[in-house]
Amino acid sequence: MPPPEVSFSELQLHGKATVERLHRTPGQALLVRRRDAEDLVLTTAARAELEHTAASVTTRMFVALMQHDEGVRELVTDVLPEVFPWVAFLSRDEVREFVLELVATLRAADSLHNPAPVVQVIQSWRHTAEVLADPDLAAVLTTDSDLDLGPVTRPGLP
Template structure:
């Protein structure tokens, strides 16, 4: 179910009414639409803490299972296409590398309560799958080069 929406101006002008609307919303969250910037999500502190706890516990259980049970790692590798259909373009060894990378990053990101590294890992592997999905691009990138093109500059820090 999609979250209910309010305009930012409603939040400014009718704050108490919007707060009451938030409390009566099943998901206890509202999308606050803004014209001049990114939209926001308004929720209660209690609801945010509950969601964080659910994500944290789920991540810790998943990581522990993956670290302790080889059969679980195999099963996750086998069902990964259900969650990430694009992995079907990756070689089996890369699917396994993605699982290892994802689990390690989930563990680290959970310890600092920051999901951004997990998103980065998923996007990176999705981009890798996109290369494998395009035979011409994969061939061009795998082709030998005419020599060393020198050091690659570091990306701009953000």
């Protein structure tokens, strides 16, 4: 369930009342809507630390299980389609590779307190599945070719 919403101007004009409302919400979070920039989530530092600790412990336990037991790795590979249905377009070996990369990235990202690399791994593998789901595109991208069109320039550059 998403957190209750407040406008940025409400936070500015009625800061104390907004913070009191924050403490009364079940998740101790408010979504602060902004017209001119990205929305914000307002929470307490203690709540943010609790959430980070819970995620970190869960990640470390999951990584440890994956590193110590081949059966767990196989089980995770088997149940992955329930979490990411698009892995149906990947081969069994690609699913295993995704699992190993995801676990390694979860561990590294947790050590940096930055979930962005985890999302990047998931998005990259999802894009791979999208390509493989399209037979025409997959054929173009998996066909060996001696054609080299040279270096690619950055977008927006001549």
